[in-house]
Amino acid sequence: MNAAGPDRISTGVDGLDEILGGGYPHARNALVVGQAGTGKTLLSLAFLVEGGRHGERGVLVSFDETPTDLTDNVRSLGWDLGGIRIIDASPPPEEHAVGDQFDLAPLLLRLEHAIQASGARRVVLDAVDNFFSRLNVGEALARRETRRLLRWLKERGVTALLTVESGDGQLTRSGIAEYLCDTVIVLSLEVREHSATRHLRVAKLRGGRHSANNHPFLIGIDGPVVAPLSSLDLNYDVTDRLLGIGVAELDRMLGGGLLQGCTTLISGPAGSGKSTFGASFACAACDRGERALLLSFEESPEQIIRNMASAGLDLAAWRTAGLLEIVGSRPTKQGLENHLAEITGHVRRFDPAVVVLDPISCFTLIGNRDQITAMLIRLIDLLKSRQKTLLMTYLIRHQDEEEATALSVSSVADVWLVLRNVESGGEFNHGLYVVKNRGRKHSNQIREYRISDDGIQLPPVYVGPEGVLTGTARVALEARERNQRLARQQAIEVRKQRLAVRQERLQREIDRLRAEFQEEQLGLQEELRQLEEQEQQNHRDQQAMRSRRQGDPPGGNENP
């Protein structure tokens, strides 16, 4: 082991390598703890399947499911377990343990045989606690045999993954497995309002720094995915590259466009053309030869393509060119955390330069304002750290809403553009203005805009008939006052959130220190126990030797 810690070996789980600083520590062991149904087996199988992709052999000891069941379970993910040697340790009928004078030597022999025959570097022991609990093994024996197993695995130089069920098992009750293993990953499952949300947390990483965050964990169509929250500090690279929205006049209002890596919110009532602005931004990216990801929570890709064609935007062509990906995702199909994981998965896979979410107000169906904001903060963290530019739209149903939910969401945005239906001079027009453009200058004019089959247009500022001019002037004044009020409220909101985030980080730090202390305590207790055991053993050996010297002829024949 060098100063940088042990080498890493890929986990096969999107996002988990990042959280662990490259993967599981090589030639060490990792423990995966979680209740039934949290995805322990899948997480560990992903590790073996990933090895197979790189020509690395793996051995699986399954204490719970039979090889047939395992193969059936992962078939829907398109996984092939063909290259993996499976030792079937599932419970046979009529198996009983009497007393606790036995050991796992046969298992180790079989494992040795399998490792040598296949040249395996990756080993998984799935549901290892199952064996101890089905035989009613006491805590002392379970501890002794687990310790022996782990030492043995380490001597073989293989990277091993053990899964155990959390709760009252012999290995988890006293925290002994957590203490013995180098890395500990905790999986959890929460069911809220009919949608299940899984989380993954790295509780321990010997010889490496890690964050103690709960990361959303999703079982996607081709395997498990983790959405890593960005690291503890918010150090993003800052660029001054400006990205156009595809509407020249609007870019000019924003001082040249949107900064790369920034987050923009466009809010507006129904029919104001929010989606068109989003699509225009995506097309502008494609125009520059960059990839764009458009996620719609309201409409199907085909609907969007048809709607935008009438605004002069040819999404179909960009999609065919491979620069645009349109994903339709119903908000109610899963919880917020899983949406986050899904979006993250798309971002990793497609690696777009710009991401459009349309509209995020749909999330009010599955979460409250704070939950939505928290999720967005995490998504924005990820996108910012990768210099990806985000644009999200928000549907305002009533004017009052603008100052409540949208305000909270807008506080995480760098740029906020408001679309309005402006009624003046007996006309009903679309108007837009820039509420904020963080760190940059912007126009504070209200501008009229029109959407036609030539796209979005901002006609020259009104200097026409007097009635309209006064009308516009009045609206502008009102808007300015409104802007100032919003800005004040926003400042308060931002401070509140910053405080909450700091508080949370502090709490995590406290938790981490406490966990470290507990581990140290366990370690000392364990060492003490070992010393005592050894002492007793020495005593017994001495007695045995003494009695044998009396009973056996000199030059005895056997090893003690």
Place this chain on the structure above:
Amino acid sequence: MSRPRFSLYLCGAALPRNRQARKRLETLLESLYPEGVELRVVDIQSDPEAAESAGILAAPTLIRQWPEPVLRIIGDFSDADGVRNLLE
């Protein structure tokens, strides 16, 4: 009329604790089946394939093949009553 059939899987048959376990089992079987039994002793140290095919994870393991049901008992037979209860 065939006799009850047993297989005993040990890891290192020559080790004192395993010899003792075997002796305890033989005594127990004699008292349970005065007409005699068929006992096969397998040392998986020298025959790992046997552990593989019989699905042995721990040692000592006793398998009763006949009479049915097939029964597995893991332990060193120091709790004679416990073993007897399962076999009877």
